[in-house]
Amino acid sequence: MIRFNVPPFTGKEMDYIRQAVENQKICGDGEFTRKCSEWIEERTGTRKCLLTTSCTHATELAALLARIQPGDEVIMPSYTFVSTADAFVLRGAVPVFVDIRPDTMNIDETLIEAAVTEKTKAVVPVHYAGVGCEMDTIMDIAARHHLYVIEDAAQGIMASYKGKPLGAIGDFGCFSFHETKNYSMGEGGALLIQHEKDIEDAEIFREKGTDRSKYYRGQVDKYRWQNYGSSYLPSELNAAYLYAQLEMADAINEERLNLWNQYWRELEPLAEAGRIELPFIPDYCVQNGHMFYIKNADLEERAALIDFLKENDILAVFHYIPLHSAPAGLKYGRFHGEDRYTTRESERLLRLPMYYGLKEDQVSFIAGKVKEFYGF
Template sequence: MINFNVPPFTGREIEYIKQSVENQKICGDGPFTQKCSEWIERQTDTAKCLLTTSCTHATELAALLTDIKEGDEVIMPAYTFVSTADAFVLRGATAVFVDIRPDTMNIDENLIEAAITQKTRAIVPVHYAGVSCEMDKIMALAKKYNLFVIEDAAQGIMATYKGKALGAIGDFGCYSFHETKNLSMGEGGALLIQDEKYITDAEIIREKGTNRSQYYRGQVDKYRWMNYGSSYLPSDMNAAYLWAQLELAQEITKVRLARWEQYNTLLQPLKERGLLELPTIPEGCVHNGHMYYAKARDLEERTRLLAFLKENGVWSVFHYVPLHTAPAGLKFGRFAGEDIYTTKESERIFRLPMFYALKESEVDYIVSKVKEFYHV
């Protein structure tokens, strides 16, 4: 079976985890955490990067920093992972879902303004498959209505929009380093902060509400309970695993992009015959090869295709169930406008295996089976 995902591994992870143990610093904010944070800050030109235990927690931290509270509304696509909404409904806010663009599966930037009310506090664009949302339009709307922009860039590291790193365009950006992502620490994430005025509060909330970070830097004589907070620090052993991959981030991205381009080239005949729709990369967007997806005619055809691939040793999967159709989505959110594409496209999309160790020959085999299904 060709798995859908294999966690990335470069070969130095075990060595660095061993170093972490030998450092006798396996809790949070050790030497490897510092290395990873500084690397991300340089790579993204961000004022501050804070590693977290997940992208979910990075988004929760952003919700706390923006003081999202009961009665507020936060605009986002319904075609996203539950964490995008969870972070805000935990604060008592309502998730306001907007339809997507069928070409990128990203929030339709032209429908956002109609969803803005006096209760709206933030827009959360989700960069699906590492392909940027139309951030110029979104940032202009945020400025016009005095809203925060919190980028869900869970899939977006090493991708850019008009030369700017995804996650470093809005007020806050959230990365995921889950085992399914291009760069991984097993479970983990990061919060990117653009305005330095939020850094101290972010450090305090991330450190259980204490100013321990300032204490470790010698800025205060002892640390105290300063505010509400939680524990969002990953172990330095997790950061050690991640560091081995950040060192080779360019190489990992290059390999994934090569496999993405291979899929895209080999599947063109099916697109030309109208059998499949393939991904669109808008002008100004540089993606990271996070995912290769295509779209079947409808749900019934997709179901048969996935079963056929499984029978032939290929694990291909669909993706999100739109949040507004889920029990919690009905309880904590509402859909603004008409659902023209979100549900329809979610029932057509399927994802093919994509991971760092995926071989060229395996992509050839996978595509051959897709073509066999369509009698091409």
């Protein structure tokens, strides 16, 4: 069976985990956490990076820093993972879903402003498949309406929009290092902070509401409870695993892009014949090979293709069920405007196997079976 995903592994992970154990520092904010954070800061240009226990928790931290309050509204796409909305629902806010663009599967930037009300506090663009949203338009809307921009860049590390790294454009950016992502620590994430004024509060919220980070830097003689907060620090063991991959980030990125381009070349004739659609990458975006998907004619055709591939030992999967149609989405959020594309496109999209270590002959086999399904 060709699996849909295999967690990345470079070979140094176990050595670094052993080193963390030998350092006798396996809780948060040790040597490997520092190395990972500095790497992200250097590669993205963000003012501060804080590793977290998940991208979900990074988004929760962003909601705290944006002072989201009960009754506030937060604009986002419905075609996203539940964590995008959860972080704000936990603060008592209302997710306001708007439709997506059918080409990139990202939030339709032309529909955002009409969804703004006096209660709107933030916009959350989700960079689907590592392809950037139309951030110039989004940032302009946010500036004119005094809104926070919190980038859900869970899939966006090593990708960019007009030369700007995803996650480092808005007020806050959130990365994921889940096992399904390009670089992994099993479970983990990172919060990218753009403004100096937010850093101290972020450290306090992340450290159970204390100024412990200042204590470790020698800035205070003891740490105290300063505010509300929680424990968002990942273990050094997780950070050690991640750092082995960040050291090889360029090589991993290159391999994934090569696999992505191979899929495209081998399936392009099928797309030209009008049997499937392939991903669209705007000229101003640089993607990261996070995902290769195709679009089928409809839900029934997709289900049949999934079954056919499974019969041929290939695991392909669909993605999100739009949040506005889920029980919690109906309870906590609302959809602004017309759902022209969100549901329709979500029912057509099929993700093919993509991971570091996937072989070229496996990609050819998968593409060949897709073409066989269509009698091509």
